[in-house]
Amino acid sequence: MQRTRFGDMTCSIARTLDVIGEPWSPLILRDVWVGIDRFDRIQADLGISRKVLTQRLKWLVETGVLERRQYDAHPPRYEYALTDKGTELVDLLMVMAAWGDRWADDGNGPPVLLRHRACGEVSRVDLRCAHCAAPMHAGDVDVLPGPGAAS
Amino acid sequence: MQRTRFGDMTCSIARTLDVIGEPWSPLILRDVWVGIDRFDRIQADLGISRKVLTQRLKWLVETGVLERRQYDAHPPRYEYALTDKGTELVDLLMVMAAWGDRWADDGNGPPVLLRHRACGEVSRVDLRCAHCAAPMHAGDVDVLPGPGAAS
DNA sequence: ACAGATCGTTCCCTAAGGGAACTCACGAGT
């Protein structure tokens, strides 16, 4: 449909969207994260068109978020796995899930729960400052131009 | 283009994507967050088509993420502001920015910096467990079915 | 030989995005 490329913008949010901003991409990552990692199973789980799934997987592999691995030689069979780069995107998925749980509940409660292995509790993510570990949300920050800002 | 609706899926990530998953929506939120809050200025800043901007703003207002406020009566003029629901989506933007800074740098460093007011340091967000405050990332959790899981 | 599984391609159709021109309501300058 003649879509504007986000990758060249001077904005880390836009550059992230360039990688996973297209429809379906985050859901594909979610599936791979929870172990639905083969073409047909992702297709069946999401109900995505096979054509689009092909395109998305190819792009996600190209950008280094997913890795395509042959798990069986003679009928060549492939599975997809998160790279380190992709694993860090799961942060994003967990924040999305937390927001959806809070603001887009259909009345039945959360579809999935996350248990934090370190403390054993069913929990959710919270954003903290990487420096002082105090909460860090929209109102707690000032936005400043950085070194990569547009001239 | 005949797009699958995500809102009815049994998945909080999909339901979040239903609200801000379309191209441009996160960037519109970012603009409003940093104070670019009027139609023409958003349009100029992003280079988005006016038609699509109209649609996105309408949807974001409908879903309660943005609020449309008349700030001047006689030539009726409007501005957009984040609601509480929208303000919590900024969490998502900050995580996107952190990922983009780390994995999609163009070599010039981050375009913007976030200064945490509580400690005064230029910092970034980190995900912690809402229960025990220890780090909580992809490998630190078990995914369990919740009460709203598909039957 | 034939069904079955896996992983895609190819085709057509519809609808969404891009871009530019147009509208409408007002306010200011001369």
Added chain:
DNA sequence: ACTCGTGAGTTCCCTTAGGGAACGATCTGT
């Protein structure tokens, strides 16, 4: 009174991306 400028959208046409379903390739088990 007339023109110019501005904010906030609308409307129109064109291209392209997504949906859906059929088709293809490759190997296994029986």
